[in-house]
Amino acid sequence: MKTFIPALKFEKLTGFYDKIMHLTMPEKAFKNALIEQARIKSGDHILDFGCGTLTLSLMMKQQCLEAFITGIDVDEKVLTIAENKRTDSGFEIRLDKYDGKFLPYSDETFDKVVSSLVFHHLTTVQKKQAIREIYRILKPDGEIHIADWGKPSNLLMEALFFFLRLFDGFENTSVNWKGELLNYLTGNGFKYTIECKKYDTLFGTLRLLKARK
Ligand SMILES: C[S@@+](CC[C@H](N)C(=O)[O-])C[C@H]1O[C@@H](n2cnc3c(N)ncnc32)[C@H](O)[C@@H]1O
Numbered sequence: 001m002k003t004f005i006p007a008l009k010f011e012k013l014t015g016f017y018d019k020i021m022h023l024t025m026p027e028k029a030f031k032n033a034l035i036e037q038a039r040i041k042s043g044d045h046i047l048d049f050g051c052g053t054l055t056l057s058l059m060m061k062q063q064c065l066e067a068f069i070t071g072i073d074v075d076e077k078v079l080t081i082a083e084n085k086r087t088d089s090g091f092e093i094r095l096d097k098y099d100g101k102f103l104p105y106s107d108e109t110f111d112k113v114v115s116s117l118v119f120h121h122l123t124t125v126q127k128k129q130a131i132r133e134i135y136r137i138l139k140p141d142g143e144i145h146i147a148d149w150g151k152p153s154n155l156l157m158e159a160l161f162f163f164l165r166l167f168d169g170f171e172n173t174s175v176n177w178k179g180e181l182l183n184y185l186t187g188n189g190f191k192y193t194i195e196c197k198k199y200d201t202l203f204g205t206l207r208l209l210k211a212r213k
Contacts, residue, residue: 003100004074005121007052009167014077018053024202030147031056034114034208035063037196038145042066044111047103049134050074050118054082054093060114061091070094070110072103100126103133110137116147120168120176127175131188138213144190150207151179153200161204185211 007017021027040046040060044067048057051071061069071093073079079095086093096104113134119127134144152158165173175181182193190211197208 005168005172006075007078011077014075014081017078017081018055021055025206026199026201027055030197030199030206030208031059031116033197034116034145034147035060037208037210038112038114038143040064040067040112044068045109046070047072047105047110047113047134047137049113049115049130050121051082051095052078052117054085054095056114056116057082057093058085058089058091061089061093068094070096072096072098074098074100101129101133103137105137107136108139108142110142111139112143112145113138114145117149119146119148119181120173123172124175126172127181127184128188131184131190135189135213140213142213144185144209144211144213146181146209147206148181148209149173149176149204150181150195150198150209151177151205153198153205157200157205160202164203179207181207182209182211185209189213 007014046060046067046069048071051057051073054071057069057071071082079097082095122130152161185193193211195207196210199206
């Protein structure tokens with residue numbers, strides 16, 4: 001039995017992920033905003049947590065060739081797509097498989113962790129575990145930058161997010177829905193937690209968050 005939710009919930013849809021993202025979400029805009037927010041610089045060690053098909057990692061590398069980018073994901077199938085995209089790009093990006101519990105890195109390895117549309121796939125227990133692990137592998141003063149669904153900004157967003165929750169699951173999306181993700185970061189030791197930007201989309205309100213170790 002799978003202990004994770006694949007990119008589009010059903011394994012058979014994983015191959016269509018990039019197309020569907022491109023057609024239904026302001027993908028370039030919010031991923032660029034997340035990258036801008038992370039202010040990546042030469043020599044930075046960056047982890048793309050739940051890298052999926054690697055789009056965000058490739059965009060980061062394109063914008064800062066001298067940064068060291070690592071992508072990690074739990075899903076073998078999505079990692080195969082990521083590997084193919086990495087090969088086509090010719091970029092040097094490290095790809096790792098996550099067991100869903102412990103990040104395979106020593107304490108204080110990364111300057112920044114970025115994560116897009118991943119936390120709503122995690123149960124509450126998995127969210128806490130992931131945040132603890134991310135905190136551990138960040139250097140002192142390291143930062144986490146998250147783009148994920150948050151509290152709906154109006155009734156229309158509430159209704160649209162309801163359908164996404166129906167699809168992706170009510171338990172794993174409830175912390176997002178209540179707007180509690182920032183509290184989870186603070187509760188696990190992060191400081192200076194703030195929301196930087198929001199986008200109202202076809203699936204609900206996407207919020208860009210930031211915190212520091
Ligand atoms: C909606 S996709 C987002 C992919 C990519 N970050 C993006 O923005 O396009 C969610 C990703 O989270 C991954 N995922 C699911 N459970 C996970 C977990 N426990 N830890 C890390 N990644 C997980 C899935 O395999 C999938 O690739």
